[in-house]
Amino acid sequence: MMGLVEHLERQLASSRRLLVAVTAQREAIKAQDVETVLARLADIQQEMVKRMQLERERDALLGTASAALGIPADKITLESVLRLVAEPDRARARDLSSELRTCLAEVARVHGQNRVMIRQELSFLDHLMRVLSGTPQGAYSPGGATASPAPRNIVDMRV
Secondary structure, eight states: TTHHHHHHHHHHHHHHHHHHHHHHHHHHHTOOOHHHHHHHHHHHHHHHHHHHHHHHHHHHHHHHHOOOOOOOOOGGHHHHTTTTTTTHHHHHHHHHHHHHHHHHHHHHHHHHHHHHHHHHHHHHHOOOOOOOOOOOOOEEEEEEEEEOOOOOOSSSOOO
């Protein structure tokens, strides 16, 4: 099967770029650098557009392998595709596939951490804005819903 190794190399390169972007975004979130968080988000979105093209390529490769092997595309595995690949490229394809899975798992892990940190930051901002505005935030107690305590001025606005 022509093009498998090259496709896996492009997939891996894309995944590495994505990992760099989500890692840089994590550092920006930690530093509370909103501009950089947004810039990295743009990088991530750009890479996801490229990954959509790679997924179309992947689907085409699976379709070709499916037709050649007589196996439904959703049942194709790397090992079954490798039957169509020249012997010298099989080990390289296995290595690339393994590295790709590892890289994508790391992207998912870091992205998950980023989501948690952003939620924490937004929750803190929500809380801070409610305190500053005096907006009540109801809560539940053993006796039922209760109103939040009276607002406190945490910023001295006297001149």
